Amino acid sequence: MDIYTYPDPVLKEIAEPVEDIDSEIKDIIDSMENLMYNNAGIGLAANQVGIPKRIIVFDINYKEKAKDLTVLINPTIVSGEDKIIYEEGCLSVPDFQGKINRKKYIKVQGLNRDGDLIDIDAEDLTAICIQHEIDHLNGVLILDHVSSLKRNIYRKKIEKLVKRNKNG
Secondary structure: OOOOOOOOHHHHOOOEOOOOOOHHHHHHHHHHHHHHHHOOOOEEEHHHHOOOEOEEEEOOOHHHOOOOOEEEEEEEEEEEEEEEEEEEEEOOEEEEEEEEEEEEEEEEEEEOOOOOEEEEEEEHHHHHHHHHHHHHHOOOOHHHHOOHHHHHHHHHHHHHHHHHHHHO
């Protein structure tokens, strides 16, 4: 399993709800967890690994070696308030960072890996991370939150890299 990067079309797909949390879904979650930690990420959505299912994993404290993974299946933001601007990066948009406007506080609901309904009250970086990953499930990238100028500069940079790699 690999992390898909821009401009792969799977990143723009709207993920489908998970109907049954079976062993296949749990294997996907385990693979996502390993990929996220191995790539020093704080969150990962199933779209990013080429699976358009509504699954996210996150752990904003990964650098502290005390793993505290949260799994959310079929997550929904129930409410949010206040604003925060944060410079975000993304494993699917390498070598890019952008200042993104998000809700500072959110309440989110979803299922854990056992299928139990969970509510999370999140703020600051946790809220930002959850919103970022849910964006992925809706086919939205951080590039969609920045100016068209910044987006086009990045797009052209990627096109040059792809062309250079094809020409060897």
